[in-house]
Amino acid sequence: MASTKQQEQNAAKTVKVKLIKPHTHAGEQLDPGAELSVSEADASWLTEHQVAERTDTPAA
Template sequence: MQEKNVSEQDQKVKTVKLKLLADHTHANMAYSAGMEIEVPEADAKWLKDLKIAEYSAVNKPAVTKPTVEEK
């Protein structure tokens, strides 16, 4: 049987930081509202869809004001 060569980067799961909007328990570990946690993207989507968390300020897209030329 031939082994597949998988790079370390391919094995890494992309994560995002979230701020909890409500208390949450995972694997018997309690997390309080207001805490920032780092979770895989799929888990982040699930928590956001349930309105348990929102993106942390680190992950929020920057809001830019239009320049004079853009108005």
């Protein structure tokens, strides 16, 4: 399990994703093809649920 400090650092990092399904983000309905900057955790959730694909390379 990640420490609180590691979780805070991951939350501060943003990555770019491109939606592949319709999705509501921050109360706004977005269509496939929309590009977003989201936290690392949100990007993981979106890709795991096949809602978006990353358009950048994950941090090592």
